[in-house]
């Protein structure tokens with residue numbers, strides 16, 4: 001009988017070939033994009049994106065401008081094939097674990113006809129208001145109890161805790177887990193994987209650096225496979 005698998009996807013620079021938060025401003029408001037670069041070290045990232053969305057809205061950036069940018073984001077055809085083929089084989093559950101937001105992700109997945117791919121999308125909540133402003137909040141409410149991650153997750157969400165909570169909800173029923181990520185905040189969930197699991201690490205971004213520097217020190221147990229283009233991830237997926 002086929003093994004039960006869980007494939008966990010980061011979204012920006014993992015499933016999509018760009019960063020959604022930055023891309024929509026690069027397309028619609030490069031002045032705000034520049035300001036984000038300047039404020040990145042001073043304001044928590046999710047708060048900075050929320051603030052930038054408000055500023056864009058005030059300057060006339062419309063809902064359809066944001067949606068059009070999302071629909072044209074770089075997204076490799078091999079990624080669509082890779083996940084579609086793996087899902088069609090039937091023994092794989094897909095989870096999305098992302099620091100982007102629910103609207104960015106669902107808009108892109110609908111455009112790619114992948115809206116039913118994921119069993120759950122765990123991310124920051126967002127919704128359009130009647131005026132066309134996208135209202136974005138941190139997943140972890142800044143006014144409530146905070147997560148206690150010491151690995152380096154951003155205050156808006158600990159991806160490792162979210163993965164563990166998902167596994168609790170699903171009875172830890174997976175023979176094998178495969179995590180696809182690129183960023184330094186994908187290191188914490190990778191530490192929760194077991195020796196039979198694999199992290200598919202993009203060759204650029206913070207994750208390969210973090211694995212090289214801290215993998216042994218933090219006791220990373222899973223196998224590591226590296227990929228650059230989605231066609232290479234497709235090759236890895238064809239062996240699962």
Ligand SMILES: [Mg+2]
Nearest residue numbers: 010012013183
């Ligand atoms: Mg990423």
